[in-house]
Amino acid sequence: MPFSRSVLGSSKLSSQSTIESVNEEMEETFCRRDFSFSLPESLLPDEKRKKGSVKEQMTQVLLKGIKDILITETDTISLLDIPPTLVSVNADDADVIIERNKQYSEVCRNRGNNEKYVERAMQTLNGATKNKQIQNNLMLMVDTATIVSAFDMYAPPEQEVMVYSPEMKQTNDTETVVDSRRSPERSLSLTSSASTVISSCSLKDVETVGSSLNTQVDFELIMTSDKFQYSLLLMERTVLRNNFQSQLAAYRKLPLLEDPDRLVKPKEGEQSEAETSCSPALQCLWVFRCELSRGCRVSSMAWNKKNPDLLAVGYGETDYRNHEQGLVCCWSIKNPTWPERIINCDSAVTTVDFSSNSPGQLAVGMSDGSIAIHNVQSADNKSPFISSRECAKRHLGPVWQLRWNQQELSFTGEEKVESLYSVGADGRICKWFVINGGLDCTDLMKLKKMNNTLRKTEQNKPEKTAECVLSVLTPGLCFDFHPSDSNIYLTGTWEGNIHKCSCSNGHQFLETYRKHFCPVNCITWCPLHPDVFLSCSSDSTIQLWKQDCINPLLSFTSNQPVAEVRWSPKHATVFGAVNEERLEIWDLNSSFLDPVIVQPAAPGLKMTSLLFASLTDCVVVGDSDGQVTAYQLQNLHVGESSQGDVIQGLLHSASPKELQETLM
Amino acid sequence: MADVEETLKRIEGHKGVIGTIIVNSEGLPIRTTLDNSTTSLYARLLRSFTTLARSAVRDVDPQNDLTFVRIRSKKQEILVAPENNYLLVVIQNPSE
Numbered sequence: 153m154p155f156s157r158s159v160l161g162s163s164k165l166s167s168q169s170t171i172e173s174v175n176e177e178m179e180e181t182f183c184r185r186d187f188s189f190s191l192p193e194s195l196l197p198d199e200k201r202k203k204g205s206v207k208e209q210m211t212q213v214l215l216k217g218i219k220d221i222l223i224t225e226t227d228t229i230s231l232l233d234i235p236p237t238l239v240s241v242n243a244d245d246a247d248v249i250i251e252r253n254k255q256y257s258e259v260c261r262n263r264g265n266n267e268k269y270v271e272r273a274m275q276t277l278n279g280a281t282k283n284k285q286i287q288n289n290l291m292l293m294v295d296t297a298t299i300v301s302a303f304d305m306y307a308p309p310e311q312e313v314m315v316y317s318p319e320m321k322q323t324n325d326t327e328t329v330v331d332s333r334r335s336p337e338r339s340l341s342l343t344s345s346a347s348t349v350i351s352s353c354s355l356k357d358v359e360t361v362g363s364s365l366n367t368q369v370d371f372e373l374i375m376t377s378d379k380f381q382y383s384l385l386l387m388e389r390t391v392l393r394n395n396f397q398s399q400l401a402a403y404r405k406l407p408l409l410e411d412p413d414r415l416v417k418p419k420e421g422e423q424s425e426a427e428t429s430c431s432p433a434l435q436c437l438w439v440f441r442c443e444l445s446r447g448c449r450v451s452s453m454a455w456n457k458k459n460p461d462l463l464a465v466g467y468g469e470t471d472y473r474n475h476e477q478g479l480v481c482c483w484s485i486k487n488p489t490w491p492e493r494i495i496n497c498d499s500a501v502t503t504v505d506f507s508s509n510s511p512g513q514l515a516v517g518m519s520d521g522s523i524a525i526h527n528v529q530s531a532d533n534k535s536p537f538i539s540s541r542e543c544a545k546r547h548l549g550p551v552w553q554l555r556w557n558q559q560e561l562s563f564t565g566e567e568k569v570e571s572l573y574s575v576g577a578d579g580r581i582c583k584w585f586v587i588n589g590g591l592d593c594t595d596l597m598k599l600k601k602m603n604n605t606l607r608k609t610e611q612n613k614p615e616k617t618a619e620c621v622l623s624v625l626t627p628g629l630c631f632d633f634h635p636s637d638s639n640i641y642l643t644g645t646w647e648g649n650i651h652k653c654s655c656s657n658g659h660q661f662l663e664t665y666r667k668h669f670c671p672v673n674c675i676t677w678c679p680l681h682p683d684v685f686l687s688c689s690s691d692s693t694i695q696l697w698k699q700d701c702i703n704p705l706l707s708f709t710s711n712q713p714v715a716e717v718r719w720s721p722k723h724a725t726v727f728g729a730v731n732e733e734r735l736e737i738w739d740l741n742s743s744f745l746d747p748v749i750v751q752p753a754a755p756g757l758k759m760t761s762l763l764f765a766s767l768t769d770c771v772v773v774g775d776s777d778g779q780v781t782a783y784q785l786q787n788l789h790v791g792e793s794s795q796g797d798v799i800q801g802l803l804h805s806a807s808p809k810e811l812q813e814t815l816m
Numbered sequence: 817m818a819d820v821e822e823t824l825k826r827i828e829g830h831k832g833v834i835g836t837i838i839v840n841s842e843g844l845p846i847r848t849t850l851d852n853s854t855t856s857l858y859a860r861l862l863r864s865f866t867t868l869a870r871s872a873v874r875d876v877d878p879q880n881d882l883t884f885v886r887i888r889s890k891k892q893e894i895l896v897a898p899e900n901n902y903l904l905v906v907i908q909n910p911s912e
Contacts, residue, residue, distance in 0.1 A: 384823045
């Protein structure tokens with residue numbers, strides 16, 4: 153490569169040239185120049201006279217003296233400065249410029265092989281380097297660490313990698329997408345294995361591609377999985393909870409917070425609030441109803457012992473059809489629109505009861521005398537149940553009441569064996585147990601007719617001798633075990649008598665209580681006071697008895713035959729009764745003559761069944777159209793003292809003289 | 817299969833429910849009662865949202881898992897039941 157000397161002459165390219173040496177060089181070059189060209193004025197006359205000695209003088213002076221050299225910085229010489237012009241892509245002449253850029257890059261590329269261009273080196277004068285030191289603030293270093301959980305590193309095989317790419321819209325090819333899901337080892341051009349799912353939020357959306365075969369298969373797979381059914385259950389309950397929020401909050405006695413986004417209701421609400429007085433009232437919360445149960449009469453209800461939100465309702469025959477197929481529905485508080493379980497029975501259901509030992513077992517008694525035990529835990533309706541159809545000793549008439557009862561074995565005193573007891577229209581009280589996949593029973597008691605044929609003459613006597621003229625059995629309609637002593641139970645008969653019996657004595661009644669002259673429909677022990685029980689009958693009366701006393705302590709009259717009576721589980725003085733046309737709530741604290749709350753039935757409906765809810769102030773009432781309504785008791789003024797004392801006090805204050813004698 | 821359909825229809829018939837969407841594992845809606853554009857919008861957005869929610873829950877406690885997501889907004893409530901291979905979405909207007 154030929155070198156050409158620049159105008160300024162050669163310069164040492166040593167990287168470590170100091171300022172002085174460069175200046176010396178510069179000086180030399182300048183001197184030489186000055187020789188050949190125009191000199192500075194001071195030297196001009198000397199040089200012309202002494203050409204030869206000037207040279208010598210110069211060298212001596214140079215060696216001895218110290219020359220002061222002034223260094224100034226020249227202005228920056230800009231040899232070539234072409235600032236780049238920037239043009240926006242959207243400008244009008246952008247295309248032209250892009251074209252030119254392309255051409256230029258072509259030229260640059262072709263330069264290497266082109267003869268037109270010759271490479272040539274050029275030497276430039278490098279400016280002196282300067283060292284410049286600056287001082288900086290100390291950079292703070294911080295150590296951070298993070299813990300990565302196994303979940304972050306682990307990508308389970310089912311977790312699908314999102315497949316998105318701009319080409320997808322054009323190819324419209326679902327098969328490849330699905331294939332990549334099914335066999336991830338096949339690397340297709342469309343899959344991007346590095347993309348995480350979170351980054352998919354920046355990706356374009358995929359258009360839905362019709363209903364191709366693969367999505368249909370997907371759909372069925374998903375629909376039949378258990379998880380999906382559970383999700384559906386959750387979803388339905390959540391949706392309903394939103395709808396029923398105020399009612400459920402009232403049921404569970406939770407304060408309801410105001411929803412700030414709810415539309416502001418007009419001022420009618422405020423007015424009605426001012427009008428509500430503090431009198432006891434019933435507020436309707438919701439109604440359990442569905443198409444399945446429409447038209448069927450509710451015959452009995454029972455709460456689950458373990459899950460207090462679960463209510464089993466037995467539907468009996470409708471009014472105009474006998475021996476209709478019976479139905480039992482298990483409703484949950486969380487879903488008042490559709491029952492959790494639906495059990496179809498062979499004949500009309502008369503009674504239901506949940507077991508305490510195994511809370512999933514539901515015993516159902518039917519009007520053809522058979523008893524079935526269903527397991528409500530499995531959602532599958534085809535789970536086998538135990539029935540007493542084949543039992544030879546089964547009830548010949550409708551089973552009027554069933555009870556699970558726990559009995560302590562006398563030896564250990566700790567084991568609680570639970571067995572099923574039933575009372576039927578054939579006058580027998582039986583104890584059932586499971587043998588060989590079926591039910592078998594032993595008779596506990598036979599209810600013999602107590603009243604003589606000549607009733608007229610003996611009606612006035614206060615005590616009757618237990619003479620059995622005819623050993624014909626009378627239908628037993630109800631029975632109830634003593635809450636603390638599981639050996640003792642009371643049973644009410646068609647004749648109107650109430651017998652106290654013991655499990656160990658199957659022949660004799662311990663006691664007989666006579667007052668009703670019509671069939672006794674319901675008997676219930678008071679859960680809070682050990683010796684008190686209530687009975688109701690079709691003669692429109694409710695009687696309050698004490699265990700040791702032959703005659704009732706108090707009696708209450710209603711206007712229609714009373715179907716059911718129940719004690720409140722929380723307040724010892726409150727009980728409820730339901731007859732065909734209304735629901736009555738009695739409070740012994742307030743009045744003996746009239747019920748405290750009366751709720752008439754809707755027109756055309758007859759109320760048939762009643763239950764108190766155990767944890768809250770609510771009652772559920774079943775009626776003849778298959779609806780079960782939940783009411784909340786409001787403003788019942790009940791005292792604070794212990795429940796047993798309250799009853800005791802009442803009894804003492806209310807009992808007539810005759811009873812006071814017997815109490816002594 | 818039939819009672820699953822029945823349950824779905826019941827949910828869609830409840831008071832205040834605007835629509836239901838079932839999204840499969842790839843983000844494709846396989847059953848919906850809303851129009852296509854809304855459905856695909858919801859499917860895409862909720863998919864990433866539930867994944868974020870799930871990773872948040874599991875980062876706090878790796879043995880925990882997300883079971884349900886409810887997004888309450890001024891006008892409506894979006895209920896999402898997330899699973900590994902599907903998303904069940906119900907949009908409800910509870911204050912009707």
